[in-house]
Amino acid sequence: MATRTGAWAAVAAAAVVAVLSAALSLYGSPLDAVLKRAFSLHNAHSVKGMEDALQLVRNIVPPLTAKKHKGQDGRVGVVGGCREDSPDAVHDVGKWLPRLHALVVGPGLGRDDVLLSNVKDILEASKARGIPIVIDADGLWLIAQQPALIQGYQKAVLTPNHVEFSRLSEAVLGDPLDGQDRRGAVLRLSQALGNVTVVQKGERDVISDGKQVLECSQEGSGRRCGGQGDLLSGSLGVLVHWALQAGPERTDGFSPLLVAAFGACTLTRQCSHQAFQKHGRSTTTTDMIAEVGPAFSRLFET
Ligand SMILES: NC(=O)C1=CN([C@@H]2O[C@H](COP(=O)(O)OP(=O)(O)OC[C@H]3O[C@@H](n4cnc5c(N)ncnc54)[C@H](OP(=O)(O)O)[C@@H]3O)[C@@H](O)[C@H]2O)[C@@H](O)CC1
Ligand SMILES: Nc1ncnc2c1ncn2[C@@H]1O[C@H](COP(=O)(O)OP(=O)(O)OP(=O)(O)O)[C@@H](O)[C@H]1O
Numbered sequence: 001m002a003t004r005t006g007a008w009a010a011v012a013a014a015a016v017v018a019v020l021s022a023a024l025s026l027y028g029s030p031l032d033a034v035l036k037r038a039f040s041l042h043n044a045h046s047v048k049g050m051e052d053a054l055q056l057v058r059n060i061v062p063p064l065t066a067k068k069h070k071g072q073d074g075r076v077g078v079v080g081g082c083r084e085d086s087p088d089a090v091h092d093v094g095k096w097l098p099r100l101h102a103l104v105v106g107p108g109l110g111r112d113d114v115l116l117s118n119v120k121d122i123l124e125a126s127k128a129r130g131i132p133i134v135i136d137a138d139g140l141w142l143i144a145q146q147p148a149l150i151q152g153y154q155k156a157v158l159t160p161n162h163v164e165f166s167r168l169s170e171a172v173l174g175d176p177l178d179g180q181d182r183r184g185a186v187l188r189l190s191q192a193l194g195n196v197t198v199v200q201k202g203e204r205d206v207i208s209d210g211k212q213v214l215e216c217s218q219e220g221s222g223r224r225c226g227g228q229g230d231l232l233s234g235s236l237g238v239l240v241h242w243a244l245q246a247g248p249e250r251t252d253g254f255s256p257l258l259v260a261a262f263g264a265c266t267l268t269r270q271c272s273h274q275a276f277q278k279h280g281r282s283t284t285t286t287d288m289i290a291e292v293g294p295a296f297s298r299l300f301e302t
């Protein structure tokens with residue numbers, strides 16, 4: 001991309017694509033009505049719900065075959081890093097867009113006005129092409145200023161942390177965050193944005209497409225080092241493409257983006273868990289990236 005892609009998201013996306021080399025497809029039989037109940041608003045976070053949701057993620061992992069060539073299972077662009085270098089950034093990025101399967105916008109981007117104006121144009125060009133977009137960090141800052149940019153674009157996923165969610169909620173709903181009802185708050189924000197998928201990160205990750213709510217409570221760690229969210233948005237870029245490519249029959253009728261988001265949350269938290277077991281309080285996001293392969297195998301190749 002014409003942007004600097006030094007953020008963790010780029011590394012994470014690359015790491016997950018690299019994991020493809022070890023990925024197996026586990027196209028299971030259709031899931032039964034129990035699964036539908038497990039996804040209900042009240043018990044999606046139960047152990048049974050978590051296991052059922054994991055199975056759906058396994059269903060979207062594309063098979064490795066000798067017939068595929070480089071890039072076929074996903075080319076993911078990251079508009080991140082620290083600044084856009086070129087005065088013709090939008091034009092330069094535009095040349096890449098036709099080749100991309102998904103775009104991750106925001107980690108480490110900064111909030112410079114000119115830069116965000118370029119990002120706005122890149123978002124418009126991506127939407128016009130129907131490219132799935134994951135928006136995080138400073139990309140969310142832009143959306144909070146101009147929610148119309150993403151309104152009704154159902155191939156978008158927003159991944160706010162606590163502060164970013166409050167900012168969005170205030171901008172879109174005019175509501176201060178209701179800390180007591182996180183599930184309702186995420187559902188309402190998604191609905192108000194026209195069913196854009198929202199992933200609110202936290203002690204549990206709460207995910208909604210405005211119709212259903214999923215919770216991810218995979219064991220992570222107590223370590224809160226910077227960059228974990230970038231790993232989540234980067235890996236989500238890959239999973240969003242896989243989920244859309246797999247289609248709703250692989251996700252048993254559930255929104256592919258909901259399943260992709262659940263997968264990225266689970267993977268990030270498992271990486272955190274494994275890295276913390278080895279490095280304890282000195283764990284950094286780099287240590288987590290080293291766990292992407294083993295965590296992926298453990299979660300999605302069983
Ligand atoms: N590798 C890179 O290049 C990375 C780059 N990044 C880039 O860094 C920039 C800043 O991003 P960010 O995420 O640190 O700022 P943001 O979320 O606005 O928080 C600001 C303040 O809000 C608070 N706060 C935060 N979380 C909270 C919580 N759960 N619960 C309660 N409070 C919470 C907390 O306030 P404090 O506690 O310090 O008073 C915090 O200091 C941004 O440009 C991003 O792109 C990052 O993506 C990291 C990896
Ligand atoms: N209190 C918590 N307990 C356990 N896991 C958490 C907690 N808060 C966040 N996480 C996990 O950490 C990951 C990153 O979430 P976080 O809220 O730190 O994002 P962020 O602030 O955007 O991170 P970044 O520093 O990359 O910008 C997510 O996978 C989330 O599930």
Ligand SMILES: [Mg+2]
Binds near residue numbers: 136137
């Ligand atoms: Mg972040």
